[in-house]
Amino acid sequence: MSARFDPSGPLRGRLRVPADKSVSHRAAIVGAMASEPVRVRNYLEAADTRSTLGAIRELGAIVERRDHELVIRGCGLRHARAPAERIDVGNAGTLMRLLPGWLAFQEGSSFELDGDASIRRRPVDRIAEPLRLMGAQIDAREGRFPPFTVHGAALSPIEYELPVASAQVKSCLLLAGLATGETTVIEPIPTRDHTERMLLRAGATVERAQDRTGAWRSTVGNADELELDDVEIPGDLSSAAFLIAAGVLVKGSSLVLEGVGVNWTRTGFLRILERMGATVLTDAEPVGSFEAEEPVAELDVRHGPLEATTVGAGEVPLAIDELPLVALLGCFAEGDSAVTGASELRVKESDRIATVVDGLRGLGADIEATEDGFVVRGAGGLRGGVLNAHGDHRLALLGAVAGLASSEGVEVEGIEAAAVSYPGFADDLAALAS
Numbered sequence: 001m002s003a004r005f006d007p008s009g010p011l012r013g014r015l016r017v018p019a020d021k022s023v024s025h026r027a028a029i030v031g032a033m034a035s036e037p038v039r040v041r042n043y044l045e046a047a048d049t050r051s052t053l054g055a056i057r058e059l060g061a062i063v064e065r066r067d068h069e070l071v072i073r074g075c076g077l078r079h080a081r082a083p084a085e086r087i088d089v090g091n092a093g094t095l096m097r098l099l100p101g102w103l104a105f106q107e108g109s110s111f112e113l114d115g116d117a118s119i120r121r122r123p124v125d126r127i128a129e130p131l132r133l134m135g136a137q138i139d140a141r142e143g144r145f146p147p148f149t150v151h152g153a154a155l156s157p158i159e160y161e162l163p164v165a166s167a168q169v170k171s172c173l174l175l176a177g178l179a180t181g182e183t184t185v186i187e188p189i190p191t192r193d194h195t196e197r198m199l200l201r202a203g204a205t206v207e208r209a210q211d212r213t214g215a216w217r218s219t220v221g222n223a224d225e226l227e228l229d230d231v232e233i234p235g236d237l238s239s240a241a242f243l244i245a246a247g248v249l250v251k252g253s254s255l256v257l258e259g260v261g262v263n264w265t266r267t268g269f270l271r272i273l274e275r276m277g278a279t280v281l282t283d284a285e286p287v288g289s290f291e292a293e294e295p296v297a298e299l300d301v302r303h304g305p306l307e308a309t310t311v312g313a314g315e316v317p318l319a320i321d322e323l324p325l326v327a328l329l330g331c332f333a334e335g336d337s338a339v340t341g342a343s344e345l346r347v348k349e350s351d352r353i354a355t356v357v358d359g360l361r362g363l364g365a366d367i368e369a370t371e372d373g374f375v376v377r378g379a380g381g382l383r384g385g386v387l388n389a390h391g392d393h394r395l396a397l398l399g400a401v402a403g404l405a406s407s408e409g410v411e412v413e414g415i416e417a418a419a420v421s422y423p424g425f426a427d428d429l430a431a432l433a434s
Contacts, residue, residue: 003415003426005403007384010252010303011432017243019044020236020261021421023294025052025094026171026198027231028063031072032056032080033102033178034202035225040070042233047420051090055099058083059111077178077225082109086147089115091391091420096146097127097168098195101175104136106152114147118350118391124148127172130160134176134183157181161215164344165317167191167265170218177220178204184219186211191317192265193218193290200292202226208290234261234296238321239422241269242397245325246429247301248278249332249405255432257299264289268318272326276306276333306333308378313341320344323373324356324398330376331365332405339373350392359387359395363402363410384408393420400425404433 024044029052031038043049053063053070060075075081080103089096096119103111114120125144132138134155140148157180162169170185174195177183193208196218200206205221240260247255262270262284273280281300289295311319311326316339319326323339330337345352357369360376364383367376384406387399396418403410418425 001416002411002413003400004409004411005400006409007406008250008404008433010254011247011250011429012254013432014256014258015243015428015432016258017235017240017260018046018422019233021046021048021238022094022192023194023233023261024049025092025098026194027233028052028056028072029098029102029175030198030202030226030228032059032061032074033077033226034072034074034228035076036227038072038074038228039230040072040233041068041230043070044233044236046423047090048092048095051088051092052095055087055089055095058087077223078106080106080109082106082111086112086114089113089119091116091118093119093122094168096122096124098171098175100127100131100138100150101172103150103152104131104134104176105155105179107154109152110149111152112147112149120146122146126164126166126169130158130169130173131176133158133160134180136176155180157183159184159186161186162188165189165191166344167195167317171195174199174218174220178223181222182219184217187216189314189317190216190265192263194263194294196290197292197294198228199226202228210288234294235259236421237261237266237269240299241322241325242401242422242425243428243432244273244280244299244301245329246401246404248273248280248303248306248329249401251303253301253303255301257301259296260299262295262297265318268315269322269325272309272311272315272319275309276329277304278306279304308333308335308337310337311339316342316344321394324352324394325401327356327360327367327374327376328398328402330378331360331367331382332380333378336375336377338375340370341372343372350390350395352392352394355390355392355395356398359399360402363387363406382406384410386411386413389414389417391417393417393422397422397425400429404429
């Protein structure tokens, strides 16, 4: 399915963006591990997060819908049920990488996970290796791809340094660490800390701090049970980022985005925008904070001229989902922009370096791929044309925003992929443009 996005007049108004996908996944998984019912308000209604609800049902949790909230009656920390069929994770990479951390200590049970064609291309060796070090057995296709089977076992604690900073790998190991005594994950660069906050809220012993070397250490202690208070999911900054980019790029725009999560481990994109000269006003959480609650704020976005910037490896984990937008913004900025140290983009729903570069080049961008990023030469705008989303929700959203800011408009082929994280995106854009 395709949709056309023509050049737009000023975008104006107030809007509440969809619920945070990352926090929704974690609320459902931790809720399924809890010993008491958990109420979750503002859970994201999207393809990926529905996959997570389906998975926890297969494992024995009961999920009820009541008005605008979910009630999750979990099966307890050590009582996940082994389903007769494969657990279908759909297109949800977060679910695929987090869930094995819980399943790994379900002694005597085995769980097979599979997903769509995109998931089958995404490697799982980065979770399999440390889980094996803890005592779990993981059998994967070709040693590293789905479908794969997790055989539950008695686990031992480890201190594990991530070769590549990854919130998903870290989260998997912290969930497994709930059954080990004390497990520490060390990351050279901080990544989003939603799992640590959720576990802290659920009563687990969790510590997170920067050590003397500058590395970040997240430690979780053994837990007998988890009890999670009511959870209110904040708005997703990664979804809001596409509206922010549209507001910055389309002349005369002035937007207010309400109830957006501004956890400092997610606001790297806002700091990059500030460096480029964009006007996005917010009371974001101070860098380095660690509290159980997710901070929420209002974002005030206005159009303005942009200057080129360089995004290095140290910033990548805190803006990983928004880096395609940096490429788009670079097309309109004065000077040459670059992203480096982002090889992780090559193993997302698509090879996001290749697809973003090819997609924007087809719209008139002067952009080239590097091994771990891209370089964009600012030309003051984009012509327009056709962009294929390749089944990647971020690329579909990128094409829509590019169309609004282009001179001729953009036809997005595969626009339905946007529903993975932002159902109703086209309707929200139309409301702001009216």
